[in-house]
Amino acid sequence: MAALENAIYELTLKHPGGLTPEEIREAMPEHALETIVNVANRLLQSERLELIEIRGRHLFRGVSARDIERLAGLTTDEKLVYKHIENSASDGIWVRTLKQKTNLAPTIITRSLKVLEQRALIKSIKSVKHPTRKLYMLIDISPSSDITGGPWYTDQEMDTDFINQLAHQCYTYIYAHSYPRHKQRSVYSANHTGYPKSSQIKRFIVENRITNVSLSLENIEELLTMLVYDGKIERIAPAFEMDVGGARGAGGGAKPQTDWMYRAVRNSSKDSPFTDIPCGRCPVYDRCSDTGTITPAKCDYFKKWLSF
Amino acid sequence: MKYLDVESFRAINSRLSFPTTSGDRHVVGRVEGYSCKVAGADKKLYRYLENKYQEDLEEAKNLSPEQSSLTNIVSPFGPLTQSASRKTLFYLIATLNASFPDYDFSSLSADQFTKEPSPGFALKSINTTLLNVGCPATLRTSRMWDSIDAVIGIDDCDVYSYMPAIESDPYEDEGPVWSFNYFFFNKSLKRIVFFTCRCMSNLDELEDQSDQELVFGDFIDEPVETEFYPTSQHALKSMAIGGGLKL
Numbered sequence: 001m002a003a004l005e006n007a008i009y010e011l012t013l014k015h016p017g018g019l020t021p022e023e024i025r026e027a028m029p030e031h032a033l034e035t036i037v038n039v040a041n042r043l044l045q046s047e048r049l050e051l052i053e054i055r056g057r058h059l060f061r062g063v064s065a066r067d068i069e070r071l072a073g074l075t076t077d078e079k080l081v082y083k084h085i086e087n088s089a090s091d092g093i094w095v096r097t098l099k100q101k102t103n104l105a106p107t108i109i110t111r112s113l114k115v116l117e118q119r120a121l122i123k124s125i126k127s128v129k130h131p132t133r134k135l136y137m138l139i140d141i142s143p144s145s146d147i148t149g150g151p152w153y154t155d156q157e158m159d160t161d162f163i164n165q166l167a168h169q170c171y172t173y174i175y176a177h178s179y180p181r182h183k184q185r186s187v188y189s190a191n192h193t194g195y196p197k198s199s200q201i202k203r204f205i206v207e208n209r210i211t212n213v214s215l216s217l218e219n220i221e222e223l224l225t226m227l228v229y230d231g232k233i234e235r236i237a238p239a240f241e242m243d244v245g246g247a248r249g250a251g252g253g254a255k256p257q258t259d260w261m262y263r264a265v266r267n268s269s270k271d272s273p274f275t276d277i278p279c280g281r282c283p284v285y286d287r288c289s290d291t292g293t294i295t296p297a298k299c300d301y302f303k304k305w306l307s308f
Numbered sequence: 309m310k311y312l313d314v315e316s317f318r319a320i321n322s323r324l325s326f327p328t329t330s331g332d333r334h335v336v337g338r339v340e341g342y343s344c345k346v347a348g349a350d351k352k353l354y355r356y357l358e359n360k361y362q363e364d365l366e367e368a369k370n371l372s373p374e375q376s377s378l379t380n381i382v383s384p385f386g387p388l389t390q391s392a393s394r395k396t397l398f399y400l401i402a403t404l405n406a407s408f409p410d411y412d413f414s415s416l417s418a419d420q421f422t423k424e425p426s427p428g429f430a431l432k433s434i435n436t437t438l439l440n441v442g443c444p445a446t447l448r449t450s451r452m453w454d455s456i457d458a459v460i461g462i463d464d465c466d467v468y469s470y471m472p473a474i475e476s477d478p479y480e481d482e483g484p485v486w487s488f489n490y491f492f493f494n495k496s497l498k499r500i501v502f503f504t505c506r507c508m509s510n511l512d513e514l515e516d517q518s519d520q521e522l523v524f525g526d527f528i529d530e531p532v533e534t535e536f537y538p539t540s541q542h543a544l545k546s547m548a549i550g551g552g553l554k555l
Contacts, residue, residue: 096410106409124412132411132476156415 004039009048009062018052018059070121077104078112085122085136090144092125092135128153151213166211167223173204174233175264195236195261198224224262236261278305309350309402312341316455323450329442333485337505341459342403344498350402353414357398383418384468400468400491403502408478416476424467430490441507460501465492484508
């Protein structure tokens with residue numbers, strides 16, 4: 001019997017998605033289904049197997065040796081709380097969600113959390129999006145960048161200096177590649193493709209060791225989006241490629257990535273001497289002529305404008 | 309902070325839940341009494357806050373003089389350099405922690421609280437808000453303030469209000485139309501009465517229901533019926549009759 005127990009246990013460990021008794025039987029057809037179910041139930045009691053439910057089906061899942069050791073001696077409630085925390089992986093779970101999902105009384109939950117914390121199985125963390133919520137996760141998992149804020153947050157606070165400095169570096173690089181240098185106030189032609197792309201900007205940052213914080217391409221693109229919304233740079237679509245159809249056909253499941261280019265914005269001054277003339281804002285413009293009381297020669301607005 | 313189970317408060321709290329006169333919102337509030345007895349978990353909080361303050365002081369020393377003048381924080385509790393002011397902040401944070409058990413307010417700073425000019429000021433503000441929104445007669449005649457006064461001696465209180473940033477608001481996931489949080493702190497009695505209230509739109513409940521399991525087919529495109537009237541007078545008459553008016 002012990003051999004069968006071990007065999008079933010080993011089998012379930014190999015299938016972390018869980019197995020129904022029928023599936024177990026498929027692997028060892030020499031045993032009756034009833035025998036298998038009995039042995040599985042014994043394993044359940046000795047806590048080497050656990051029962052899970054997925055989409056209405058009940059499955060047996062093997063409990064790894066590590067988990068057996070961790071969960072030894074915990075009450076069912078505490079185990080339930082632990083399981084939910086484990087399921088939340090790197091996002092952590094809020095105490096209120098825990099209450100809703102387990103339907104346990106708040107005092108039981110608080111006590112279970114205390115026990116689990118004392119056993120060094122879970123830890124409490126803070127999210128940058130909800131700094132006052134009580135979140136918990138397994139002790140050995142790192143919180144996701146959603147919770148920590150990624151490179152933009154240090155100790156739950158947004159590192160605005162870092163963000164602005166880095167953004168400024170990106171902007172300078174983009175500006176240097178946005179307009180031809182040989183002639184003042186000139187612009188590249190319409191089909192110019194030499195504007196920097198996010199991958200080039202990322203390479204620039206990394207090669208020049210501007211910061212020791214490691215940044216992903218997504219991080220860089222977040223910065224570039226910020227600059228776009230600030231009105232400092234603009235996104236330019238790459239030139240239309242004729243062989244897109246062929247590439248798509250071969251790619252299949254690949255997501256078509258748009259390789260945006262970025263260019264610094266250069267605002268042309270909208271003021272010119274023509275718009276400064278007071279006639280543009282004169283309330284009696286319609287009645288002004290060479291003769292009569294309202295003439296430019298006697299105009300008060302002109303006097304004021306010409307007196308600098 | 310030790311929760312005080314005050315009999316009269318139980319009655320008040322059951323009456324502090326009512327629909328507004330406009331019919332599309334409801335108000336939910338509660339009054340809770342606490343004694344400033346420091347329990348084990350609170351002591352940990354106090355030590356944590358003191359440590360944080362000391363660290364901030366250390367950091368401030370490394371700043372230039374003009375920057376550090378900004379950190380000579382004059383908080384609503386008095387200058388934070390005085391431990392009595394820090395103690396008040398600690399009591400308020402501990403009260404919030406006790407009243408909202410799913411939350412941890414230890415990261416709050418003093419500038420998220422304001423001090424009311426006088427208890428009467430807060431009283432008037434609360435009364436006006438509740439009356440404007442249509443609090444029921446049962447609440448108005450319940451002598452709510454007398455009960456609170458019996459516990460805390462309102463005239464001898466410092467009254468503080470908590471104005472959270474959106475992400476630190478314990479009501480953030482319910483999205484209230486308005487909310488207020490008042491602390492009546494009687495230093496000599498070492499007690500706090502916490503009065504929190506929020507107003508929620510009834511439409512929010514409908515939204516919640518639609519979140520659970522969208523089944524395609526729930527949304528059926530029904531043709532909208534439009535009636536075109538030959539003249540605007542017809543339209544007016546039709547609207548008036550439909551609305552019960554007599555033209």
